[in-house]
Amino acid sequence: MTIDYQQNDSVLTEQVISSFEGTPDARLRTLMQSLVRHLHAFVREMEPTEAEWMGAIRFLTETGKMCDDLVRQEFILLSDTLGVSMLVDAINHRYATGATDTTVFGPFYIKGMPERRYGENMALTPGTPAVVRGRVLDTAGEPVADALLDVWQTAENGMYSGQDTAQPHGNLRGRYRTDAEGRYAITTILPVSYPIPTDGPVGKMLSATGRHPWRPAHLHFMIDAPGHRKLVTHLFDEADPFLKSDAVFGVKPSLMVAYRDRPANDELARQFNLAGPYREACYDFVLDRS
Template sequence: MLADKEGLGPSLTDQVVASFAATPDERLRTVMQSLVRHLHAFVNEVELTEAEWMAAVRFLTATGKMCDDVVRQEFILLSDTLGVSMLVDAINHRYATGATDSTVFGPFYIDGMPEREFGETMALTPGTPALVHGRVLTTDGEPIAGAVLDVWQTAENGMYSGQDTAQQHGNLRGRYRTDASGCYAISTIVPVSYPIPTDGPVGKMLEATGRHPWRPAHMHFMIDAPGFRTLVTHLFDEGDPYLGSDAVFGVKPSLMVAYRERPASDALARQFSFDGAFREARYDFVLDRGLKE
């Protein structure tokens, strides 16, 4: 570390760390002092030039300008593509309880989407019809009635409603609830793999480093029930070619499902009003008892 100009006093890093010593909140003090140590160590390790420092400032400024209050969160996208989101996820969900694995939240969640009935379709745009259904259970295998599943996915063009202004409000989004037996049912379309947005700073970073922007096909879930930890997760199509190279490192083997072909004569087609062949995916979610995140 660099000392003062006489080479005898504390390093610049030590001085900055000490400046946070009186921070009243102990956790904030710990985070800020550790941030300074690691950030200064990085700058020293790579011997950051002034031009590179200014480029980083411009990059972060541009990242902030790409964010809005409703749909686009470029900083979450940056966190995702650097693996930070999944590292935070791993640290905060390392308890071995038998609950369903979590994964990244993603940058395109929208609060307040339509409340939907059991089995109601959330697809207002074309695609391969699909039924995604199963149960929400405790770690003891007991059903959880009234659990809320907040669900969202892209259309076949690889874009989310809200992100794509041509899509109707609430397309491929909805809030479903489990019945008395803990069962849920979602009529939708088979998800598709898609590239994350590359029109901002994150896209430029991926291009400059030779990385692809593709995510494997998936549906997002945020599942909430009183007395249980909120679960944020995905279901991935087990046949997708990008499972091994997800641009945001979000794939976990336990979250893969098969979309199996079902004929129009299937009993499920009659129950959920499919007028032709469709795909079926089954998955049981398991929630961990505990305080809310």
């Protein structure tokens, strides 16, 4: 029997949902059927014109064209700016355990950056010198030795190495390990607020909707230790003006830190070979056991 979908479009939806009944993987079957149900409901509610539908296809096509295997992931950026990344984060970390809060991974991580010594300077470009230090602990307050902290941030021009090909390889990136007492120390430069890339479809979407592209100043951390759950998070400068309007909704109050003025030639400056005044932030990370 031929069905007139113009007269009964709900039958179409049910036929598409039924087409996935034979999916062997139960979770995939549930995901696909739910996707169809919600996507069709959106189309039914908004009744897009064919021109609008083609515009959406072009937007997704251009988003894919802006992705590469190294430093640019426009789909992650799209997910971030729509709040989907933080919603997934919230769903997967909804139970309070005492561990440090998580936040978005971001689109500019690069694997295999240099392993650095305790307190080594990862800044190869100019900026306000800064030391970030503290401990990595478990939820019982015990130190986590030999935890690996993968750290990355932008330069003063608001761009990451790799994204900005003029920056030296590995600039403002590094992998640090905690000592036997769980201590870590990173010498770097003061992070700055910066706009997410606006040269692609996500930037056009923000412009068309009157949204700004700015992220507050932060350092990225991915912390891993045997027997513990991997932590992906940021540390935000508590003085940044964009904390309440982060373009990717990633700020959590528990992840804000103060950068204190420190004088030249004090004990810490001598330990980490800092020639003049600098800033210092202290933060203890707490990991869940796996």
